[in-house]
Amino acid sequence: xxxxxxxxxxxxxxxxxxxxxxxxxxxxxxxxxxxxxxxxxxxxxxxxxxxxxxxxxxxxxxxxxxxxxxxxxxxxxxxxxxxxxxxxxxxxxxxxxxxxxxxxxxxxxxxxxxxxxxxxxxxxxxxxxxxxxxxxxxxxxxxxxxxxxxxxxxxxxxxxxxxxxxxxxxxxxxxxxxxxxxxxxxxxxxxxxxxxxxxxxxxxxxxxxxxxxxxxxxxxxxxxxxxxxxxxxxxxxxxxxxxxxxxxxxxxxxxxxxxxxxxxxxxxxxxxxxxxxxxxxxxxxxxxxxxxxxxxxxxxxxxxxxxxxxxxxxxxxxxxxx
Numbered sequence: 001x002x003x004x005x006x007x008x009x010x011x012x013x014x015x016x017x018x019x020x021x022x023x024x025x026x027x028x029x030x031x032x033x034x035x036x037x038x039x040x041x042x043x044x045x046x047x048x049x050x051x052x053x054x055x056x057x058x059x060x061x062x063x064x065x066x067x068x069x070x071x072x073x074x075x076x077x078x079x080x081x082x083x084x085x086x087x088x089x090x091x092x093x094x095x096x097x098x099x100x101x102x103x104x105x106x107x108x109x110x111x112x113x114x115x116x117x118x119x120x121x122x123x124x125x126x127x128x129x130x131x132x133x134x135x136x137x138x139x140x141x142x143x144x145x146x147x148x149x150x151x152x153x154x155x156x157x158x159x160x161x162x163x164x165x166x167x168x169x170x171x172x173x174x175x176x177x178x179x180x181x182x183x184x185x186x187x188x189x190x191x192x193x194x195x196x197x198x199x200x201x202x203x204x205x206x207x208x209x210x211x212x213x214x215x216x217x218x219x220x221x222x223x224x225x226x227x228x229x230x231x232x233x234x235x236x237x238x239x240x241x242x243x244x245x246x247x248x249x250x251x252x253x254x255x256x257x258x259x260x261x262x263x264x265x266x267x268x269x270x271x272x273x274x275x276x277x278x279x280x281x282x283x284x285x286x287x288x289x290x291x292x293x294x295x296x297x298x299x300x301x302x303x304x305x306x307x308x309x310x311x312x313x314x315x316x317x318x319x320x321x322x
Contacts (some may be wrong), residue, residue, distance in 0.1 A: 052274070053273055103233075103315075262311055
């Protein structure tokens with residue numbers, strides 16, 4: 001008698017359907033947002049940082065590696081993309097690919113050095129290298145120091161689609177975000193992602209099972225760096241500017257805040273966290289420097305009352321109801 005083929009567990013099917021419905025709803029919401037009075041430039045900035053937070057969450061939430069220097073990948077890609085578009089005359093897609101590739105290459109170098117250590121030592125190594133990168137960009141001529149690379153041309157995507165139009169640029173950014181978001185989801189739920197989570201939970205046990213933990217962590221680090229670079233390169237084309245702000249250590253702290261606020265180790269959490277932080281910075285700009293204090297207070301409340309983050313707490317509440 002033939003053995004029946006195994007079927008997916010109901011919880012797995014429910015999770016898969018939930019992600020599909022949630023993703024479709026999120027993309028649809030973003031697609032119609034400009035038509036309901038939300039400024040497209042604000043949305044593009046939030047989407048770029050949402051992608052940056054998702055890339056960071058891949059490393060921290062699923063790999064258990066806390067990097068305090070992820071801004072170097074965001075800023076490196078921004079500088080290279082801006083320089084490629086303005087000085088080398090690259091089309092926007094080639095400029096973005098150039099920036100992404102540069103961040104991936106930097107990720108290989110930094111990752112090979114940093115993954116030899118764990119915990120706070122890993123975090124401090126990434127912070128130290130990020131500060132070295134920051135001072136390099138401050139001094140090197142092609143970045144123009146504190147002035148940054150300004151008036152970066154958006155150009156025409158594939159030589160056809162004119163990105164000077166704000167709405168056209170917005171939907172290109174949305175497409176980039178959606179593609180990267182789905183890639184992260186597929187990575188997390190692939191065999192690679194399962195091994196990565198096993199290493200996060202118990203690295204000695206994963207090693208005893210025959211997995212090369214350092215290789216998996218390096219791959220995760222490089223992928224996170226490349227996706228962070230994709231966010232930085234896209235942001236540089238959108239705002240036609242690459243500046244030191246994106247390389248400074250405070251940007252690394254900001255992406256940690258976005259990830260923890262939204263929900264570390266969740267798929268949608270970093271997106272929610274990024275929109276909350278960018279929204280606060282945008283709509284509370286009238287408070288000046290107090291925006292930082294308000295953001296810090298929200299972070300403290302979140303850590304004390306919502307340890308899992310916004311999405312994590314909502315998911316736990318829904319699980320209890322089920």
